[in-house]
Amino acid sequence: MHQPTQGAAPAAERVYLDHAATTPVRPEVVARMAQVLAGVGNPSSVHGEGRAARRILEDARTLLAGMLGTDPDGITFTSGGTEANDLALGAAPGRPVLVGATEHASVLEAVPDAPRIPVGPDGLIDMAALAGLLAEHRPGLVSVMLVNNETGVVQDIQRLAVEVHAAGALLHVDAVQALGKLPGVTLAALGCDLLTVSAHKIGGPQGVGALSARPGLLLPARLRGGGQEGRRRAGTHNLPGIAGFAQAIRLLDSAEPERLLGLRRRLEARLLAGLPDAAIAGAAAPRAPHITALVLLGRPAELQVIRLDLAGIAVSAGAACSSGKVQASHVLQAMGLGPLAGCALRLSLGWSSTEAEVDRAADAISGLHRPAGTLPAMAPPLPNGMTVAT
Incomplete structure (x- = not known):
């Protein structure tokens, strides 16, 4: 029988938002x-x-x-x-x-x-x-x-x-x-x-x-x-x-992309409302309905992933192709984010995702960080093409 990691939420209470890595088998x-x-x-x-x-x-x-x-x-x-x-x-x-x-x-x-x-x-x-x-x-x-x-x-x-x-x-x-x-x-x-x-x-x-x-x-x-x-x-x-x-x-459903888009919009709206100094990477471009790259200024992704895992939320800091290691994203570096490439979470949705899971994840992520109306003093500036949510 699978035992949850010490200090982590039980499996039945967990929220899985890493479908871009792999999605549950139907x-x-x-x-x-x-x-x-x-x-x-x-x-x-x-x-x-x-x-x-x-x-x-x-x-x-x-x-x-x-x-x-x-x-x-x-x-x-x-x-x-x-x-x-x-x-x-x-x-x-x-x-x-x-x-x-x-x-x-x-x-x-x-x-x-x-x-x-x-x-x-x-x-x-x-x-x-x-x-x-x-x-x-x-x-x-x-x-x-x-x-x-x-x-x-x-x-x-x-x-x-x-x-x-x-x-x-x-x-x-x-x-x-x-x-x-x-x-x-x-x-x-x-x-x-x-x-x-x-x-x-x-x-x-x-x-x-x-x-x-x-x-x-x-x-x-x-x-x-x-x-x-x-x-x-x-x-x-x-x-x-x-x-x-x-x-x-x-089993693919032509209506599924629209459902996922609704969930992604709900997730991002709640995140940006609760995290005034957050931004979405790639928000200015056309995007698929199931992936959000959330940049949190001055907050290392590795620590965020661990803390969210202990809170029962499974997310990623980028692609799941580095043998379990959390590294600065080469994608975000190529987009000009510089040091912020190590401060991004990837939240991804799939066929089993629900509104309740989205809401719980947004609340958990927002709850990990203090509300901030201004940027942290040590945070690097945002690159061209990104803005802080207001």
Whole structure:
């Protein structure tokens, strides 16, 4: 039986606001995965059991292909968004790659020497800088995420696609935080060539994702040793995970983004009312409905996360990709926040979030800090594009 951390609130009383890291697995997904786990059969086998497993695999592939707007052959199942991103980054071998400065670590660390496309204070790609980098480096591929995983800022991918394709490059889009949160997450609607998605952000299991490629685009393998996935990705398929992914896709609700937007607005209104010296990073840009990056001047994020955890509120200080370490956000640093990059909380919503949870979290966060009508004397100034709430 799970025991809560000493001094922390019991699990039943906790509020989970870290859905951008992972969201709870839906009960229907658990049931479907259990059903597949109870069976037997490798999709690569030719006997009856193998063919039954192959049908489960290909049904999921067809479902995902239809949702993302490609042929089933354009879907490559992976171990998650990180592997899908890595596969995409190899789509133009021998040619340079450009990446956004606020990309997920799975992109930035996979191509550490790739030139980074700067963003403005609002978190949006600097189009003039992109044009200069395209002309200078003549890349084969550009990678920019649709929804930033720390701020929720939504990039204008259609505009980027025009510039990237005019320069003769492929465009890869990490849409892990966009699936189920934004409409039009398809290759055609975005105008991109490659699209990454992941199951565990939409109520599916961890450990399964996919890369969608436009029809006819050939991808060199990064993981070799078998003929699975059209020889693009070797290894025995995670069939229960893929079946769970498909079930989570079937459960997506077109009304959910509007519900989440209402919750996010409620959360931010209560936070800013209770914390006069707080600000929302990226508030000047279009944002996805489920992520809030709350900047609290002069208050280290690490201490805030710990104190809120003890109060029964699970939040993050940025991306959950640093082995449990709390570090200053490279996303907020790229947006020009400087020292404030270490003073931001990420609060993220999901399918199980409720108004009661939002209210409790807002009250808890506000209660941790004294009311302040003026900035603390030692607080650094806000960068351009950010204002203190009034």
